Amino acid sequence: MLRDLDSRTAAFFDLDRTLLDMNSSTLWAKHELRGGSISLRQFGRVLVWNALYHLSLIDIETAFQEAVGHYRGRFYQDLEAETRDWFARDVAHHLRPGADRALQEHRERGHQLVLLTSASAFAARAARDTWKLDDFLSNDFPTDDEDKLIGTFARPLCYGPGKVERARLWASERGVELGNCYFYSDSYTDAPMLRAVGHPRVVSPDPRLGRAARQGGWPILQW
Numbered sequence: 001m002l003r004d005l006d007s008r009t010a011a012f013f014d015l016d017r018t019l020l021d022m023n024s025s026t027l028w029a030k031h032e033l034r035g036g037s038i039s040l041r042q043f044g045r046v047l048v049w050n051a052l053y054h055l056s057l058i059d060i061e062t063a064f065q066e067a068v069g070h071y072r073g074r075f076y077q078d079l080e081a082e083t084r085d086w087f088a089r090d091v092a093h094h095l096r097p098g099a100d101r102a103l104q105e106h107r108e109r110g111h112q113l114v115l116l117t118s119a120s121a122f123a124a125r126a127a128r129d130t131w132k133l134d135d136f137l138s139n140d141f142p143t144d145d146e147d148k149l150i151g152t153f154a155r156p157l158c159y160g161p162g163k164v165e166r167a168r169l170w171a172s173e174r175g176v177e178l179g180n181c182y183f184y185s186d187s188y189t190d191a192p193m194l195r196a197v198g199h200p201r202v203v204s205p206d207p208r209l210g211r212a213a214r215q216g217g218w219p220i221l222q223w
């Protein structure tokens with residue numbers, strides 16, 4: 001009975017700077033720079049975008065469109081395989097110790113563990129498989145008849161209010177009430193989703209989120 005009830009509780013986790021101690025897109029850009037598929041100048045632009053994103057100062061759809069356009073014509077399964085290798089080699093060990101403990105605690109309580117990230121579905125799928133999560137919600141990329149990326153992303157973007165929209169749909173399809181759910185995040189851009197769940201958890205927050213957390217009485221964790 002108790003287990004049945006708990007399985008209808010989900011713990012949602014942001015990826016970048018929440019489960020991970022850094023931003024996965026920076027690690028991906030380093031990987032691409034090493035492989036020669038982007039220039040040093042393009043790498044610099046990624047770092048600038050990441051900084052703006054972190055400060056909630058970026059038009060995310062524009063930045064996303066520019067980033068995704070870079071992959072137009074690439075085979076979906078090739079990017080999938082490349083991302084899987086990269087995740088195992090460059091990313092998995094960036095899991096924060098506090099995040100590892102939280103995943104374990106929720107797992108022991110029978111909660112569903114769901115990654116909720118603005119990262120790519122390639123990275124999210126690798127994270128799900130690596131850390132044995134139950135599911136993921138992330139950004140995915142439409143393909144043509146040959147399974148090549150057409151250079152756009154699926155809407156709504158899994159970011160800000162889009163995360164809430166995606167989580168609500170996921171929850172309603174499974175008889176899960178967001179009021180019973182947890183969400184862990186470091187970023188002010190995730191404030192809508194933190195407000196949508198019954199158990200918001202703020203992790204090593206950016207300054208703006210730290211203020212919102214103190215005002216809202218949201219627990220602040222330092223991982």
Ligand SMILES: [Mg+2]
Binds near residue numbers: 185
């Ligand atoms: Mg984050």
